[in-house]
Amino acid sequence: MHVPTVIEKKREGQSLADGEIRDFIAGYTCGDIPDYQMSALAMAIYFQGMTAEETASLTHAMLESGEVFEYPDTAPLVVDKHSTGGIGDKVSLVLAPLLACDELWVPMISGRGLGITGGTLDKLESIPGFDVSRSREQAMQQLEEVGVVMMGQTPEVCPADKRLYALRDVTATVPSQPLIVASIMSKKLAESLNRLVLDVKHGSGAFMKTRESAESLAGAMQAVGEAMGVDTRTVLNPMDQPLGQAVGNALEVAEALDVLRGAGPADLRQIVIELAAEVSEVDAGQLADWLDDGTALQKCRAMVAAQGGDAECLDRYDEVHPAAVTREVMSDRSGVVTAVDADRVGRASLALGAGRACADDEIDFSVGFDRLIKVGADVAAGGVLARIHAADDDAAMVAEQQLREAIEVE
DSSP, X not given: OXXXXXXXXXXXXXXXXXXXHHHHHHHHHHTSSOHHXXXXXXXXXXXXXXXXXXXXXXXXXXXXXXXXXXXXXXXXXXXXXXXXXXXXXXXXXXXXXXXXXXXXXXXXXXXXXXXXXXXXXHHHTTSTTOOOOOOHHHHXXXXXXXXXXXXXXXXXXXXXXXXXXXXXXXTTOOSOHHHHHHHHHHHHHHTTOSEEEEEEEESTTSSSOSHHHHHHHHHHHHHHHHHTTOEEEEEEEEOSSOSSSOBSHHHHHHHHHHHHTTOSOHHHHHHHHHHHHXXXXXXXXXXXXXXXXXXXXXXXXXXXXXXXXXXXXXXXXXXXXXXSEEEXXXXXXXXXXEEEOHHHHHHHHIIIIISOSSTTOOOOTTOEEESOOOTTOEXXXXXXXXEEEESSHHHHHHHHHHHHHHEEEO
């Protein structure tokens, strides 16, 4: 295969053959094709797109780049959920242990932050000691003992996606439907699932800016899942304002723990129950009961302990990552909140250090926002719009200006 010819072919809008896609991914996985050529192909795909057949080939190529999970005949139903990403989206932190309460197995392979959206692995790693690097053997043992594992990709599972996932984040090729479909579905299909629910976001803080584009993405992912024999459900959710009231790694974990205690923001609790009900064996009422009576929290504690995390610190999580500077943002007028722009909030959080601008950037777990006001809320002059957690006064000052541009009061 002449690599530049394949890149040129896609750059010119032509369809790639199944063999060309599989050979390209195989070459990239083993290191024969360098990052700069994979970046060029990713950019060509971003601009030219892929047909349904090409997307399926790309998904299969990434799936076949590694090994898949295998379960004993005695295993219960294996289920999972995936979100296409959003600002303040900490649903997985609640939903995974909640589903395990139903005696299902939840082998959740997650990723790190992409663009302005946070990553589940980064949030989990804010829990002291929590190890997201599980082998397949460790994952299987934990599923048998706890029913849930939340982990990153192993070197054996979809290694092509592991490399490409990081590359997309720093080459501005994240919002590409074929790349999103192949990335999500290759990892999820490697889990050998019975059921999968896909939370497809649309709006200013999502990769899909319109409902129409979200519907297209949902349809493409569902088609791939169903073709592979997985009962695949899709749920569309808006992402024009952040989900919940916290944005930032440790702050989102703290909010997820609130929901696991039967409290927390109503919008976050609602979407957790809605998504869980799509793949669970029980109804929404029972799922809500497991949040309220502490069953889901205990399952979360068991998962954290099983993965080396400090389960005791979950009871005082607000104290685990204190920011150097905490500042409230006050409204300069009375009125009703008409907008909390998720994109602007996400970019402000990224600027504080809650995400990565480069692949090797270190994340500051402590920074971000909480007590974010919601659209439709009444606010008085001097009322709190949000609270900033920053590394220093200068960063807090910049973040405050960005927040004021994101929040509209009329």
